[in-house]
Amino acid sequence: MGQSIKIGLMGLGTVGNAFVRALSRFQSDGHSACENAMEIKKILVRHPDRHLDYDSRLTTDARDIIDDPEVAVVVELMGGMEPARSLMLAALKRGKAVVTANKEVMAHAGLEIWEASRKSGAGVYFEASVGAGIPVIQGIRRGLAGNQIHSITGVVNGTTNYILSRMTQDGLEFSTALREAQREGYAEVDPTDDIAGYDARRKIAILATVGFATWVSPDDVQVDGIAGITQDDIAYGLSEGWVLKLIATAHRQQDTMKISVRPTFLPQNHPIAQVMGAYNAIWVEADPVGNVMYYGLGAGGYPTASAILSDVLQAVRDLMGQHHEFWPVVDRHLKLDGSENSRVMSYWRLEVLDRPGTLAQVAVTLAKHGLSLRSVHQKPLSGGRALLFLVHHECAEHLWRMARTSVAQLSVVEHVGIPVSIWQSEEESRER
């Protein structure tokens, strides 16, 4: 056995700590010499006084890692765009393999990172950037190699899934469920990034990039969050046999791609509908495999460390074999299917004045824009008001937007809730 492979670790938070422990446990389990030949040489931290047990390996200067010719693998666990992005680029430029959990950098600057990897011949590994320990990136790239990926659909944000699960299973209102999520550590003090769907947007962009082997930017993703969802929405869905999820989805048809993050009603018996709490699941429709789903915890130090560890082991194998392949990601060649072409079927909750003619006015307005109703349910409220639960048949998205604006302007309509898409399977979509 030659020399061990030296690792430079950047960031020693929850995931960093879990990784250090998981690596040490793995090495003490007595594996083959090849897999044991690894050593964390330096750890970049902001506050060395908080990590006294790591003593001499700690540094506050990234150059101690980047400029160390012995360090062959950089594990970046700092999170956030900068300085992570610059440090990853610098590491690749010096021929060091990079393993990262950083979804911001991979989603927004992935193209630049892959380009740097290709130029220098050093590998980039980012399994941990989506779905924590769920092996979905390699599961798609390797496990479904040779498949044509039609669609990738997922529950990829644990915070919103925890909130929606509590609303669904325990009847909580949104604000109560959010507070519970914060108390349990599933939501940040400022939960905007999760609630508004931005986190899910980055993850579906990464998944689509991997699945379609073409660069997909988060800006390509149409996004609606879950703020504004009420217990009325959840209860209405359940009465129809539907479960509300924040669904991130990317579809591809020939050279066209449609990609969105949206609150969506799924049939209760769909495997994705049954993903509860902080779990994540990614559902892939592909040819020839059919449907495949990957499921597991979507966050947390140890689950994330699992993905980091498997990537580090892969990086070490690739280094020892002097062999690794680059991501075959090319710059955009898929057309985005913008909202003008896309078709939607959705549910709206309207708060209206409960008087004769209200429903007629709403129906006439919808009809004017070409929307036909699939179902209407009414629930009386106090104070001469009522809730209308509408589901319309599929229509073009631009008509839908105009109809929604017109309905909101009716004097009998006091409030329009946020719309919820109705899930249609790939087969249903293709039959259209």
Place this chain on the structure above:
Amino acid sequence: MGQSIKIGLMGLGTVGNAFVRALSRFQSDGHSACENAMEIKKILVRHPDRHLDYDSRLTTDARDIIDDPEVAVVVELMGGMEPARSLMLAALKRGKAVVTANKEVMAHAGLEIWEASRKSGAGVYFEASVGAGIPVIQGIRRGLAGNQIHSITGVVNGTTNYILSRMTQDGLEFSTALREAQREGYAEVDPTDDIAGYDARRKIAILATVGFATWVSPDDVQVDGIAGITQDDIAYGLSEGWVLKLIATAHRQQDTMKISVRPTFLPQNHPIAQVMGAYNAIWVEADPVGNVMYYGLGAGGYPTASAILSDVLQAVRDLMGQHHEFWPVVDRHLKLDGSENSRVMSYWRLEVLDRPGTLAQVAVTLAKHGLSLRSVHQKPLSGGRALLFLVHHECAEHLWRMARTSVAQLSVVEHVGIPVSIWQSEEESRER
């Protein structure tokens, strides 16, 4: 680009045909030169006249593939033990990589196959042997690399799952559901191999071998099939919130392993309970990842071809990189936890004479063997008989076996149905 890599295909049934088509579709999609550099040179068939469109590539003599120095990858899709096993060994001996869907050979002769691979330096790839296109073998081996696998639990046989799903969802009796399965092509004319759990036994042996990195033989697996399950069993389970599945499971604790295939009641909300029809799912409990599940179609030409294709692509990459690793499978170092030590909690259905004192006799008999009852339900039948549905608390398996024999011998007991295990999660098991 140098010369293309030549493939020798053995077997041109449903999977073989699907593989040929999937490969050709993949190549016409315009991938990188590297991945395109493959060509099926020879195809071994029994009846060339049935495959006229493949003309000159057909052969009935395996030596045309084995002895051809140009053939670098042998894809074995004949199924069954012989001649598949001998041909795989011969191919490996000549340094050819072997890709196979053959669960018989991998489960029963895996050790011999890996040994041949290690000796000659040629790789063995068998993703398709379990769960068709579900990337579970590499998903465990690579995706959870560095994890300690505590348990692997799966619905791995589509035939029995189809039958049990129809019994659960549509209230069919076993014999009707089996006939439906045969009509739909999910069950063989002689369904014994599936119904008795032998197919599931081979698959859990392969999964345990991969997950525990130690050789596990199908003979190590305790197996009970589903013949004898009645609609009464299914309905009783549902009334308790349980779904009946044929569960294959392998647990490891330090150096001890427990592995079985058994009809099992799972809580309705467990993700595995929701796997219906011909779908398969494999649930892995591991450290540090937590729980991960892989889900997808468990059989069929195209799903299986997906796994073959991804393995062939991996074999080609390994050949081009002059680099592949061997399976770190060692001969047995895990102790089998035999039935004397293992503990069970199960449900029994008894057909009894409906007269005073019957339940007392049963209860006394159980108590004599140290079994305590968790619940008893009675359902009257015609003709002075009744069904007793018992669930007992956990007890040692040898006591359980004696108790069952004694109960069956009681004059008031006319019939003892097949016992169904009650699912206990890894955490519950560890708390004992």
